[in-house]
Amino acid sequence: EAQVTQNPRYLITVTGKKLTVTCSQNMNHEYMSWYRQDPGLGLRQIYYSMNVEVTDKGDVPEGYKVSRKEKRNFPLILESPSPNQTSLYFCASSLAGRVSYEQYFGPGTRLTVT
Amino acid sequence: EDKVVQSPLSLVVHEGDTVTLNCSYEVTNFRSLLWYKQEKKAPTFLFMLTSSGIEKKSGRLSSILDKKELSSILNITATQTGDSAIYLCAVGRQGAQKLVFGQGTRLTINP
Numbered sequence: 001e002a003q004v005t006q007n008p009r010y011l012i013t014v015t016g017k018k019l020t021v022t023c024s025q026n027m028n029h030e031y032m033s034w035y036r037q038d039p040g041l042g043l044r045q046i047y048y049s050m051n052v053e054v055t056d057k058g059d060v061p062e063g064y065k066v067s068r069k070e071k072r073n074f075p076l077i078l079e080s081p082s083p084n085q086t087s088l089y090f091c092a093s094s095l096a097g098r099v100s101y102e103q104y105f106g107p108g109t110r111l112t113v114t
Numbered sequence: 115e116d117k118v119v120q121s122p123l124s125l126v127v128h129e130g131d132t133v134t135l136n137c138s139y140e141v142t143n144f145r146s147l148l149w150y151k152q153e154k155k156a157p158t159f160l161f162m163l164t165s166s167g168i169e170k171k172s173g174r175l176s177s178i179l180d181k182k183e184l185s186s187i188l189n190i191t192a193t194q195t196g197d198s199a200i201y202l203c204a205v206g207r208q209g210a211q212k213l214v215f216g217q218g219t220r221l222t223i224n225p
Contacts, residue, residue: 035215090157105156106156108156
């Protein structure tokens, strides 16, 4: 089954404790992206990657890091989480030439930073 | 700066009603407009509209793109409780590597 998976699905952590949210897709998509969703703000892009070793900032990259060492994986790293990073996070992927077309979303990771 | 605005932000109707959701955009070099439905978790794709395909229909859902007014509407007829969800509008630009999302419309269908 074609899908985007994320882990963990729920995470409660404390300020300053480094964490990684994993994202993996099995559709051989070149393009992958991370979004955060906050009430009243819709989905905002954090980082994206056009292919292996090619990443770039989205609209809200501060406090986040990403890496793309393999085509299927695109982890999101929070080196020193803060309470304002409490949010619902989505990973998405698509074919590189169809970024402005359909993107496939993972199930989401609800992160709470206390 | 690219901007996508949805209205209303929230809507409550009774089962069987018809609803119209709105999306307006200010985007340089428009390429496509997409509608997603988000129930409990991940958004799921509904429609994509482009300059060459300005009207789409699937069952009780339909969508139209107005290139002149830079807007789109999503219509749902004979609503059911299963239509309760957040509906997201997103716009893509030519040559840009991302979608710009609106705030979403939370639709609640009461039995």
